[in-house]
Amino acid sequence: MKRWSLVAALVFSFVFSFSFAQKTVTWAMWGSPEEIVTHQKVADAFMASHPDINVEIWSQPWGDYFTKIQTLWAAGDASVIPDVMFLSPVVNYAADGVLENLDPYIAASNYPTNDYWPGLLDYGMYDGHVYGFPRDIGLEVLYYNKDIFDEVGVSYPDDTWTWDDLTAAAEKLTDVSSSGRVNRYALGMEGGKYQLWVGQNKGSILDDMRNPSHCTLADPAAMGAITFFANMMNKNYAIRDANLGQAGGDAAVFQSGQAAMIIQNASRISAFNAADMNYDVAVVPIPADGQRSASAAGAAWTMSSFSDDKDSAWTFLSWLQSTDGGQAIYTASGEILPALKSTAESPAFMAASDTPANRMAFIIEGDNAKVGRAGFFPEWNELSGSIISPALQSIWSGEASPEDVLPKLCTDVDAFLSQNGYPK
Amino acid sequence: MSAASSKSSGTPSNKGFRFGKWRPGQQNEAYLFLLPSLIGFAFFVLIPIIGAFALSFFDWNLISPAKFVGVDNYKQLLFQDAVFRKVLGNTFYYAVTIVPLQLILGLVMAVALNQGIRGLELYRLIYFMPVITNIVAVAIVFQWLLNRDFGVANAWVWQLADATGWHIAPPDWLNSSFWAKPAVIILTLWKNIGFTMVIYLAALQGVPESLYDAAKVDGATGSQRFRFVTIPMVSATTFFLVVIQMIGAFQLFAEPFVMTRGGPAQASLTIVMYIYQNAFEFGRMGKATALAWILFAIIFIFTLIQTRLQRRWVHYETGD
Numbered sequence: 001m002k003r004w005s006l007v008a009a010l011v012f013s014f015v016f017s018f019s020f021a022q023k024t025v026t027w028a029m030w031g032s033p034e035e036i037v038t039h040q041k042v043a044d045a046f047m048a049s050h051p052d053i054n055v056e057i058w059s060q061p062w063g064d065y066f067t068k069i070q071t072l073w074a075a076g077d078a079s080v081i082p083d084v085m086f087l088s089p090v091v092n093y094a095a096d097g098v099l100e101n102l103d104p105y106i107a108a109s110n111y112p113t114n115d116y117w118p119g120l121l122d123y124g125m126y127d128g129h130v131y132g133f134p135r136d137i138g139l140e141v142l143y144y145n146k147d148i149f150d151e152v153g154v155s156y157p158d159d160t161w162t163w164d165d166l167t168a169a170a171e172k173l174t175d176v177s178s179s180g181r182v183n184r185y186a187l188g189m190e191g192g193k194y195q196l197w198v199g200q201n202k203g204s205i206l207d208d209m210r211n212p213s214h215c216t217l218a219d220p221a222a223m224g225a226i227t228f229f230a231n232m233m234n235k236n237y238a239i240r241d242a243n244l245g246q247a248g249g250d251a252a253v254f255q256s257g258q259a260a261m262i263i264q265n266a267s268r269i270s271a272f273n274a275a276d277m278n279y280d281v282a283v284v285p286i287p288a289d290g291q292r293s294a295s296a297a298g299a300a301w302t303m304s305s306f307s308d309d310k311d312s313a314w315t316f317l318s319w320l321q322s323t324d325g326g327q328a329i330y331t332a333s334g335e336i337l338p339a340l341k342s343t344a345e346s347p348a349f350m351a352a353s354d355t356p357a358n359r360m361a362f363i364i365e366g367d368n369a370k371v372g373r374a375g376f377f378p379e380w381n382e383l384s385g386s387i388i389s390p391a392l393q394s395i396w397s398g399e400a401s402p403e404d405v406l407p408k409l410c411t412d413v414d415a416f417l418s419q420n421g422y423p424k
Numbered sequence: 425m426s427a428a429s430s431k432s433s434g435t436p437s438n439k440g441f442r443f444g445k446w447r448p449g450q451q452n453e454a455y456l457f458l459l460p461s462l463i464g465f466a467f468f469v470l471i472p473i474i475g476a477f478a479l480s481f482f483d484w485n486l487i488s489p490a491k492f493v494g495v496d497n498y499k500q501l502l503f504q505d506a507v508f509r510k511v512l513g514n515t516f517y518y519a520v521t522i523v524p525l526q527l528i529l530g531l532v533m534a535v536a537l538n539q540g541i542r543g544l545e546l547y548r549l550i551y552f553m554p555v556i557t558n559i560v561a562v563a564i565v566f567q568w569l570l571n572r573d574f575g576v577a578n579a580w581v582w583q584l585a586d587a588t589g590w591h592i593a594p595p596d597w598l599n600s601s602f603w604a605k606p607a608v609i610i611l612t613l614w615k616n617i618g619f620t621m622v623i624y625l626a627a628l629q630g631v632p633e634s635l636y637d638a639a640k641v642d643g644a645t646g647s648q649r650f651r652f653v654t655i656p657m658v659s660a661t662t663f664f665l666v667v668i669q670m671i672g673a674f675q676l677f678a679e680p681f682v683m684t685r686g687g688p689a690q691a692s693l694t695i696v697m698y699i700y701q702n703a704f705e706f707g708r709m710g711k712a713t714a715l716a717w718i719l720f721a722i723i724f725i726f727t728l729i730q731t732r733l734q735r736r737w738v739h740y741e742t743g744d
Contacts, residue, residue: 073487241688246599258574399600
């Protein structure tokens with residue numbers, strides 16, 4: 001009978017499709033088209049080794065990513081909320097309960113959390129639990145243009161350099177016309193990275209970056225570090241923050257020779273190599289009695305608490321964050337310092353390209369990485385964006401001195417903290 | 425004319441039709457024709473506006489459940505928030521400079537182009553071009569032009585200083601809390617004057633020649649003709665431009681957002697940028713919507729004042 005065979009075929013195909021159904025993990029990230037190519041490569045490699053799990057990419061440009069994903073959460077439809085998501089800062093989202101606590105999965109699968117750089121996993125933690133794995137560590141090193149150093153006759157920076165050495169070299173590297181026009185700055189560094197100096201000088205922004213009770217930017221250590229950076233700008237050694245942004249950012253001024261050194265993370269390596277620059281990297285100079293204090297932070301892969309297949313999501317997530325899996329592929333793309341020490345010390349990072357020769361600088365900074373660049377509480381963005389950064393900008397612009405700004409800033413920060421119920 | 429309306433009006437002829445007079449039974453059809461745009465208006469404008477008003481009484485970060493806080497958002501903004509006072513001051517600064525400059529420069533350019541010069545279309549095209557260019561691209565170019573050391577705008581001053589040994593330094597445009605606002609204003613004017621000019625040009629072409637001839641006969645000089653004929657005759661246009669440009673100036677966003685990010689030290693931050701920051705960077709949706717309503721109130725009051733004042737200076741004669 002025709003009809004019976006049709007029904008049988010339908011039933012058969014129904015059963016068939018279910019028993020062989022692939023599990024799907026939706027994977028969300030922001031990125032440029034080039035970056036998405038790398039992400040797709042990672043997804044393909046995973047699917048090749050895990051044929052039962054299908055990974056679907058959901059990507060948005062940086063500008064839209066966070067608002068779109070927040071809209072998905074607000075709508076609360078589990079079927080469209082991505083299972084694994086790239087997020088930063090993790091703490092904001094963990095506090096809202098939209099992320100899965102990864103501790104049980106870590107314990108069950110013996111995931112090696114001690115392979116992360118010191119302090120880095122803190123960036124993915126909230127309330128003592130891990131909610132995300134940072135993909136990379138965005139720590140900075142000192143890039144220097146060898147041609148300019150040779151031309152001026154300054155010896156290359158090394159790991160013995162102190163702030164005094166940096167200042168002395170900057171004086172020679174800076175090129176100012178009689179009119180006051182600066183033809184070349186010694187250093188290009190974003191004002192927002194000022195905490196690197198503060199940490200090196202054993203100071204901090206807040207007494208506790210998780211549960212702060214007061215601002216410590218007016219303490220002598222922080223004041224000294226901010227004064228050091230401000231003086232670099234006031235003496236024309238470092239390009240002022242607003243002018244740096246205007247001139248196209250640190251990579252642009254470094255490539256054009258308008259700055260002899262920049263302090264930046266590994267993301268610029270491939271651009272400088274593509275431009276065939278004669279440069280190398282070194283650790284960032286520290287105060288004579290200071291410490292290395294690279295920032296342990298990086299955007300993290302997280303799991304959605306709405307996910308309908310958390311086991312598959314974990315399988316993917318733990319593969320993503322392993323030297324044999326995603327970490328090596330991202331590292332080979334040449335723009336990140338991987339979150340896992342074992343990946344960084346493997347040829348995937350150390351032998352990725354001939355320049356910069358001194359890749360050990362990244363390893364030394366990584367081994368000494370510390371938390372402190374950003375607060376691990378939900379109101380940090382507001383505190384930083386509406387109170388701390390604007391006040392510091394008036395120092396970077398040269399319109400106010402640290403002694404005038406910082407005590408008042410700390411009063412404002414303390415008022416904000418108590419208004420928002422800190423310490424909790 | 426549709427069959428339905430001719431049926432209800434009884435006669436297909438337009439004879440006897442007058443605007444402003446409803447015919448019994450015709451309203452429903454009118455609403456039917458308005459429905460598509462009314463639905464769009466309701467869903468994309470009216471309901472969001474009402475929702476935003478409700479939201480301004482809550483503390484909500486888009487993710488966790490909203491918490492009712494009464495008028496706290498308004499109270500905090502109006503009486504405690506130092507940044508709000510700053511952005512309010514900045515926004516007024518922009519409004520009181522941009523609106524008059526735009527009107528004066530636009531009118532001057534329109535009058536200049538109304539002299540029957542050759543290649544008028546070409547000039548109109550050139551001056552109108554900035555209006556339709558992408559603001560982000562333009563702002564980035566301006567950033568580059570205005571750089572302290574490497575920018576084109578400052579280059580000739582530096583060259584002069586280098587050549588003469590004088591100690592003259594050009595403005596450190598976007599790094600200075602004094603110069604950042606003028607820099608944003610220059611960009612805004614460059615971008616928008618073409619629009620003002622085109623509207624004025626249309627108005628000028630509607631001013632009857634006979635009025636100028638009559639003024640000439642009465643012995644009016646060129647500047648007197650401009651003052652007593654041109655300005656009153658385009659006053660209705662001026663009123664229109666004042667209102668829409670004031671609203672635009674109060675809502676300034678893209679120009680400072682791209683060029684200065686509101687800096688340095690919030691010196692160029694506007695109300696709308698502060699709304700954006702609160703909503704999408706700080707997770708303060710309630711505060712952002714409260715700000716939006718305060719901005720609405722400010723614009724509403726100013727527009728009301730404008731419409732009241734217009735009776736004293738706007739002339740609606742057509743010159744017939």
